[in-house]
Amino acid sequence: MSEHGELQGEFVELFLSGDSEAASARARQVIDEGVVSAVHFFEGVFSPAMEIIGGKFGRLEIFLPELMDAADMAKGVSENVIQPRLIEATGVGVPTHGTVLLASVRGDLHDIGKNMVALMLQVNGFGVIDMGVDVGSRVILDRAVEVKADIIGLSALMTTSTPYMKEVVDMLKGLGLKDRFAVIVGGAPLTPAFAREIGADAYGKNAPDAVAQCLALMDRPKPAR
């Protein structure tokens, strides 16, 4: 068991308990009483606990409603307890792995798979901006620039929407923006070969795999913006 293993387990249970006040109160107590510093709480307790919860969903030991509740509670603890203490201690807030802009491309109205990916990314420490479904290619690009996204995640369940994934990548190239964003694609009819063919940087087989792929994309050396 890691240094903070017991606390990790305790917070996994708290985040899955549905009792947000208890989770916030315990986080406050642990940091304020000096059991661990705010930095160590974030890195050694909070983040690993959320990864464990993500793993539970990946094995379907919990389902989407529990994952949503845990993510909501974690957001509350992060914003109300960790963030102010981190700023006080280090001058900066809660770090994220990066920002992922997610959208189902034009013509695709399916969203539950994308929503699962969004939640899994959130509980694994990514900032997520979810643009919803049936989003036009140019709108996706403009928003990615506006929010300075690191990764653009494109979802499609319909074969007939996959040409719009290529359109997004082609537009990025054509407008000289490709180096600024990594592109990951996912959805039932897609394959790694399709992702390569259209010039995407990664393919996420399912929600847990999408998280692994996004972490790998963030580890790649990035050109200066």
Next chain:
Amino acid sequence: MRHRGRLLDVLDRAENGPLIDEKEFEGRLVAQTAKRLIGKHGLKCNAETVIPADDAQADRLFEAGLEFAVEVGMLCTNTLRRIVWTRQEYEESLRYAPHEAILGAGADAAFVQSRMPEASTRLMVVGGPFGVGVPENLFVPLMLSYARESLIDVIDNPTLERVYGRPGKAASPWEVLGGWREAELSMQVVAQAGRPGMCIAGVELSPTALGEISASSWGGFRPTDLHHVAGVSEFKTNYESLSKIAHVTRIGGAIYAFMASIYGGYMGGAEGVALGLTAAGIVLNQNYMPTVMSLSSVHPFLQCTTTRELLWAFSMASQALSRNTRLIFSSLVRPSAGPGTKGVLYENAAFGVMGTVSGQSFIQSSMTASGTHARHASGLDARMSAEASLAALGMSREEANQLVLRILEVYEPWVEMRDVGQPFEEVYDLLTISPTPSWQATYDEVKEHLIRLGLALPAAC
């Protein structure tokens, strides 16, 4: 159809129902209502009994589904309005919903009717790849492999990967042309199969209303064909689907309504899926006024429907609906394995037996290899479902449960391996449209094994 008189009411309510944010609808209303009703009605999955014979739980599930339909309704994502109805309105619509239908025309017409669990009435069979991607040059041979199967009554199309050699882009002129191309090729299939009046289920290439509305006009798909209208998970609809309903209503066409409840999604686990499927039957009947319905679910990571928990959920929901309504419904089988493998045959046999004894009205087979691999589908996949269904007519749920557990023992270890098998052109002779000797031999071998396991299939020739 007599219940389509509700069309204007449905559209009015989509404009004037209670407002709700989409995330609030699915994340709070759907998820929390499901959780509460599962607890209130004591719904409990026992995955050791994949085909339960628990009438009391089936009836409690139906009651929970009806309460869910009243409390949640259906969200129109364009207006952010919930389409809601009272319990009395739902009950009235269920009472007078069509309980039998004739699909197709002339000598090729097929009859489908509502059924009860353990009934011995034959199920209609819809065979096809259900949206699996296919290149234009393989559309006709692939679909002939279904249309030439004498046990198959209706065919359901694949999705064309290209339209006249170009990508079939959604919400564009390519979707319009794609719908027409699909109709043109479908008519070629039924003519060549010698079944010109055979009912065709499409338009597959219609992610928006464009494909359906253009290709279901004069010279394209016919009113006697089945016209797809899908709901969006979970319990959502939109102007695209409602436009399709409006159009098909005015051409007097048959509506094939779809909705899926994803395992592990907003509805939760197996109990939630069972509740979702039951409520979907009630809500779709009310708002889509369909001729027939497809109530589906899928495993979120394996993308198949044949796991133990899902079999339980499908069986329970089918029993709930068939015991308490006269709706015409079915569930689409999505085997994990693909053509040329033994796995697809065992999975389809188990699912066919489950659906038949649980009171489903027709067979839908099959979105092979979980529907994720283009060209991975074949007529033999569907023949197994049809033969298994025939062999299970009149079987008790207890006997079927023991049988399906034995079949599960065979394929369950393979499901996660996702052996997608071979594409159509490698398992069928494209000139004669017959299975290759190897694929036929595999079929015959599995059939013999299923007979030994207790499924009374007609012996292989």
